[in-house]
Amino acid sequence: MKQRKIIITGYGTVAKEFVELLDRKKEDFVEKYHTEFKVVGVIGSIGMIYEPDGLNLSVLYNLPKGSLGISQYASMKDLTVESPALKGDILLECTPTNLETGGPALSYIKQALESNMDIVSVSKGALVHSLPELLERANANGCQIKYSGATAAALPTIDIGEFSLAGSNILSIKGILNGTSNFILTSMSEGNITFEEALHLAQEKGIAEKNPDLDIKGLDSACKILLLANGLFHTKLTLEDIAIEGIEKITKADMQRAKINGCEWKLIASAKKQGDKLILQVKPEILTPENPLIHVKGTNKGILFETEEMGTICCVGGASHPKGAAAAALKDVINLIR
Amino acid sequence: MKQRKIIITGYGTVAKEFVELLDRKKEDFVEKYHTEFKVVGVIGSIGMIYEPDGLNLSVLYNLPKGSLGISQYASMKDLTVESPALKGDILLECTPTNLETGGPALSYIKQALESNMDIVSVSKGALVHSLPELLERANANGCQIKYSGATAAALPTIDIGEFSLAGSNILSIKGILNGTSNFILTSMSEGNITFEEALHLAQEKGIAEKNPDLDIKGLDSACKILLLANGLFHTKLTLEDIAIEGIEKITKADMQRAKINGCEWKLIASAKKQGDKLILQVKPEILTPENPLIHVKGTNKGILFETEEMGTICCVGGASHPKGAAAAALKDVINLIR
Known part of the structure; x- marks a missing residue:
């Protein structure tokens, strides 16, 4: 049985739908892909909630999106909101897009690649800004970058x-x-x-x-x-x-x-x-x-x-709602392990 | 650098086009997929031509299809036409379809799975006859079976x-x-x-x-x-x-x-x-x-x-000519190594 620990940066609508999908399907994936996928951390503007054995996704999904949900989860589970650290196998990047600078996404992705994490990016900013450089770094570290969520989401394009x-x-x-x-x-x-x-x-x-x-x-x-x-x-x-x-x-x-x-x-x-x-x-x-x-x-x-x-x-075709984008990100997460 | 040795069963039009495509693209694949793909054997009704370091594909492609091409290749290269043996990593199955019995394809695929080979099947017969059983055997041996060429070829369906x-x-x-x-x-x-x-x-x-x-x-x-x-x-x-x-x-x-x-x-x-x-x-x-x-x-x-x-x-869409079917088989061969 493989195990893949996911860190999510940016807990907006798509990330929330991802959490719901993964929570509902994770048992199936154990059987189908012989892999246990866990979200171990979520990073928002106020900091990170982190549980090395995996967050409780059904609890998390029922809280509000954004920093509010993160802080509520922390107090419910008596966790400290930590300063962000990318400790996992896969970074799911969902922060708001910044096309000019790449935004915080760019530094999250760079840090994650330094830690040999694979990347699934839903947001476009960092990739539009620096994809070739990021792909080079990924290649050098034996990592992959997938980004269906940034290129028409549920419509298969790059696949x-x-x-x-x-x-x-x-x-x-x-x-x-x-x-x-x-x-x-x-x-x-x-x-x-x-x-x-x-x-x-x-x-x-x-x-x-x-x-x-x-x-x-x-x-x-x-x-x-x-x-x-x-x-x-x-x-x-x-x-x-x-x-x-x-x-x-x-x-x-x-x-x-x-x-x-x-x-x-x-x-x-x-x-x-x-x-x-x-x-x-x-x-x-x-x-x-x-x-x-x-x-x-x-x-x-x-x-x-x-x-x-x-x-x-x-x-x-392809659904254009946030669940469709979340499903596209989930597909990328699965295809990483193939 | 990975290496994958391919055995082709059935040297008809699609197999011939596959040989031409692979010959033309094999250098690219070394760079792109870090893998050397070689056709080491071709099996027809008269027997097998086999060279452990790979057949010369440009020579082979310029000979006729079927047993004629196989025997001409053998005499040009001073090879004996051997009795079939599945000595490779991938079986490319292209024999004529027999829906009733599965035809020779069925026993080729079974033998190949026993030798832990992956399967790429262009012909439908054996799969229509016994896919669930073959998938089980493949699973047990850690092998894969791909068959884009049998399900609408160049149109992506199963992918x-x-x-x-x-x-x-x-x-x-x-x-x-x-x-x-x-x-x-x-x-x-x-x-x-x-x-x-x-x-x-x-x-x-x-x-x-x-x-x-x-x-x-x-x-x-x-x-x-x-x-x-x-x-x-x-x-x-x-x-x-x-x-x-x-x-x-x-x-x-x-x-x-x-x-x-x-x-x-x-x-x-x-x-x-x-x-x-x-x-x-x-x-x-x-x-x-x-x-x-x-x-x-x-x-x-x-x-x-x-x-x-x-x-x-x-x-x-998807081209319906033999080159399209050969390209679909080639895609399967590549996706096997991912």
Whole structure:
């Protein structure tokens, strides 16, 4: 029986759902993967709760998220809130994303790699900032970094490249990787409404944030294609290498003109081999009816791999709620032990 | 540096394409997977060619397939055609499928497992006949059995269940797993022609065989869903447990009636949890426009996983030529070492 001790940094919604999933499934995993997974520590802004034999996950899950839950758990179990220390086998990184500096996630990941821990990252910031460097460190220490939660979560993206297309030559990746902008485009197309009206609708439904720039201007999609490219093609590209164009200039007339021919505007993030180079871009494109990504509607996402040996493979769907993201992180945790 | 010695049984088109792919990519794999993959033996009906340090794959690939190629290779390299012996790490099973008895594949696989070899099977027969028993033997000996090539080849099916949905609860699998019957249905729908006309067209194009029963009566789809179900749900079902209905009774009128509502007839192979049971069936179904499988046209294939935690995930595409099947086998070979 193997044992894997997990430390979680950042106890937000996804981390909480992860705790619930692991608590419910850990017995199954003993049988199926011959491995006992334990969360031994959770680190928030106030410090860490740590129990070397594993926290009681059902107790933890029923407490609030964030520092409040951490401090309540500590007092219930008569624990001291310690200063953070990465004592485990796997770091599950869930702190809020900071694209500029990598945020605390970056130093957590570096520390964890120094302690020979594997990494499962749900947050994008540190990876967008420094994935190639982190992968090098991981490699040198015999560790792995997985980050399905940061690249479209429940939709399999990097897995397909890594496992399903292992040994094949991937010529290009094209993805609809941002649910909010796709919801806006779908609403414009189906409701014959303007960009502003569709954005407002998305905000009313809680799909778009008050400041929707990250989604509609293409930066979120750019982060995801960057992580996919650097992971699958072993490039060392940065956000500056990506030509990024958002969806905010698409008009009602543009949309309806495309529809006449059965086409649709979609925000496509792509990585394409061109000679020795890999060209990354994010921009709205008119998809023809033959393109399987044209059927990705609403907040759904999709990814299309063009390969030399296996033809084109398109994957769509995947729940976009926090439980879906938590399940994606859990999948990464399991795949680490294989 | 790891080393993996491969023995190929059955030197047909797919095996030949595998040899070409491995020859072209083996240097890359040393770098990427720190593993040297060698084909040390090829077994055909006349016997085995064997070189413990690896056959010369570029020489082999340029010879004819089948026993002719094997005997030509032997005389070129001054080798004796030996009696078959499974001396390697991985068996790549490519002999012709025999659904009734499992054929020679079954005894090759059993022998290989006894020698603690991992199995990559492209042919379905032995697995359809005895997968649960073979998996048990493999488990007992610490071996793995992979068979992407037998379950829709280049379309990722079992990988998605195994890797991308690891830890999630799969509620159902629905697939369009047979390209020939899907080509016939697409032709009927798009060309407003009868089943017989569409079958004739498929035969003219070399898509359907002279005796097309295996494809149109649903048996091929049944084999694939059986292998997916027994692999992913750890059931011990047999072909007898599947209610199988083919596409041969669908009329032009049926087809056009469905189309009025934007629907399409598709041959769906499904595995669905119902309480403690897993229900397997193959039958033509009318898909509504919301079902992502409705867009699977021509000889394409597709698979839809419904999960508890990750929502629905649909994957379509994958080349259906022998190189695609060989690439699927190569992927399995690589994933064995992870």
